[in-house]
Amino acid sequence: MKVALDAMGGDHAPAVNIGGAIDALRYYPKMQHLYLVGIKSVLEEECRRQGLDLNDPRVSIVDAPEVIGMAEPGAKTVRKKKNSSINIAMDMVKDGRADAFVSAGNTGGAVAAATLKLRTLPGVDRAGIASALPNEYGICHILDAGANPEAKPEHLVAYAVMGTAFARGVLGVKEPKVGLMSNGEEDEKGTTFTKEAFKLLKQTPGINFVGNVEGRDLFESELDVVLCDGFVGNVMLKSIEATAKAVSKWLKTEIKGNPLRIAGAMLAQGAFRALKEKSSYETYGGSPLLGVNGVVIIAHGSSTALAVRNAIRVGLETVETGVNPRIEAALAAIHPSAPVEAATVTV
Amino acid sequence: MKVALDAMGGDHAPAVNIGGAIDALRYYPKMQHLYLVGIKSVLEEECRRQGLDLNDPRVSIVDAPEVIGMAEPGAKTVRKKKNSSINIAMDMVKDGRADAFVSAGNTGGAVAAATLKLRTLPGVDRAGIASALPNEYGICHILDAGANPEAKPEHLVAYAVMGTAFARGVLGVKEPKVGLMSNGEEDEKGTTFTKEAFKLLKQTPGINFVGNVEGRDLFESELDVVLCDGFVGNVMLKSIEATAKAVSKWLKTEIKGNPLRIAGAMLAQGAFRALKEKSSYETYGGSPLLGVNGVVIIAHGSSTALAVRNAIRVGLETVETGVNPRIEAALAAIHPSAPVEAATVTV
Known part of the structure; x- marks a missing residue:
């Protein structure tokens, strides 16, 4: 290669x-x-x-x-x-x-x-970026992370198929779980856009669509692919990154204010390092444009x-x-x- | 009262x-x-x-x-x-x-x-929920946090005015800085919806509109109000909350794996407590439906x-x-x- x-x-x-x-x-x-x-x-x-x-x-x-x-x-x-x-x-x-x-x-x-x-x-019709987010079960991909900010419901169907092919191929997940980002987990939650996408995804063969998901599912649920338009994906991923950074920074500021805490933080630094590695995009490296x-x-x-x-x-x-051959076969x-x-x- | x-x-x-x-x-x-x-x-x-x-x-x-x-x-x-x-x-x-x-x-x-x-x-035309998010400078309010998932650009103009009135009244901020959540800070970034809102906000008197903002600005910029439709606000806030929770949880898991780290964490626990207090919605309590x-x-x-x-x-x-009288006067x-x-x- x-x-x-x-x-x-x-x-x-x-x-x-x-x-x-x-x-x-x-x-x-x-x-x-x-x-x-x-x-x-x-x-x-x-x-x-x-x-x-x-x-x-x-x-x-x-x-x-x-x-x-x-x-x-x-x-x-x-x-x-x-x-x-x-x-x-x-x-x-x-x-x-x-x-x-x-x-x-x-x-x-x-x-x-x-x-x-x-x-x-x-x-x-439109390509989408699949961005990796580590969770308790492995890695969840947000699709689309920003290539297509004004996606149509049918674009999300292709994203579901493409995300499934990627998770099967690169991550070796047999039946990737695909969720739709919404403002609540109930089937009836969402906007006109997500409701239409929900309906189409329910009818799409060859994917394991688990329905609407929300923020906490990104980390606490066994999900492989989370679908959204590129605007929402971009805003969400940047907010997640900023939050992780802010939490670490605040903790460091609090620790520096007190010698005992500094000593404690030194003893616990392996944990901070492990967390950084687990949560860093460095570990995942790149997002495929599917x-x-x-x-x-x-x-x-x-x-x-x-x-x-x-x-x-x-x-x-x-x-x-x-x-890509997997995506073509699945879409065909x-x-x-x-x-x-x-x-x-x-x- | x-x-x-x-x-x-x-x-x-x-x-x-x-x-x-x-x-x-x-x-x-x-x-x-x-x-x-x-x-x-x-x-x-x-x-x-x-x-x-x-x-x-x-x-x-x-x-x-x-x-x-x-x-x-x-x-x-x-x-x-x-x-x-x-x-x-x-x-x-x-x-x-x-x-x-x-x-x-x-x-x-x-x-x-x-x-x-x-x-x-x-x-x-439509009410919006202003949800507090702590940042380095104080508190930033996300408006709308979910009352109006399919907002129109003109709704965001009213949100800007209402958020400004709330920040002036309750938080005592003289000239609240109002940003528009987008997928990049440049003026031309965004969707049809945010671009139209941007144009209207630029022309709105009585607000201090600072333009497009993104995830990191929520924590690192001096912002008082961040505007978005209720779907984006809801997804964003839930993702932020879930991230903060996941980061703390992972850190605890890493700490528990090693006695030295446990000792360290005990010494540094005041920092964890301070962080929890700073980042918790408990401290802010409630979001006004404006x-x-x-x-x-x-x-x-x-x-x-x-x-x-x-x-x-x-x-x-x-x-x-x-x-509310401030909002009425400003809108009038x-x-x-x-x-x-x-x-x-x-x-």
């Missing part, structure tokens, strides 16, 4: 991308080649600094003279900066030179480039080297377990009118 | 309501009378058990033979159970026997009863006695600082076509 890494993407680029690349080359022998896409001179300098040997036949730099900044309007900039690392790395997936695209860069840019260049899979005709992994903008490495891992696993079974080539894929 | 307390409302009713009543009678001398509304025999028994002296001239029981359960569909049940504690307590506000309604009961029921019986204020013609405070379903007591305090402060200034009696209110 070959990976195209947007080496200029993210708040801490290119350092974390090169750091992540070094570890990925060491730990993932199944990765046959890693393309570092970005400004050649900058990447060469960073590789030298971190000791990434460019004579290694498994790695090479692909020059992309332009960069899409984190704060730029992604979709617009992708159309302007044809030679940006996002566009050039996506082209490599499009023409088969790479099997997966990985970026911690501008999310809007990556989504737009993926949609424009790779197009959606047969039966998929529904495009290619493997696209979007990592957190503030990714560390560990997060980039894990995003590469998610990319490899998504390719290896055939998530639901929409028999979908193109024949999709229906004949076996998984 | 006189308060009508739905003494049968909440997961732990009537115990927490009577407990909260006892403390409110002790700590809030400005409260001239507290009506305990509910099944008379049940309340008498609970008052006896907790030592609430029913010979106290400041307190009395108002019999309401029916109860609306927490899991019942609120809006429907309010129409059926005419003699429920929610309906009878709301009637007392309607006919002026009480100045404020307080309930930890069925939220949908309380909102429906308030809207049906009290009606909305002139210039208000926009109805009367003071209505909605407390968390799992309220403790402390939360009920604080909900009563919020009710008293909302009456005392004239939040924006909509000169509103009824004359609203425009002549001075605050």
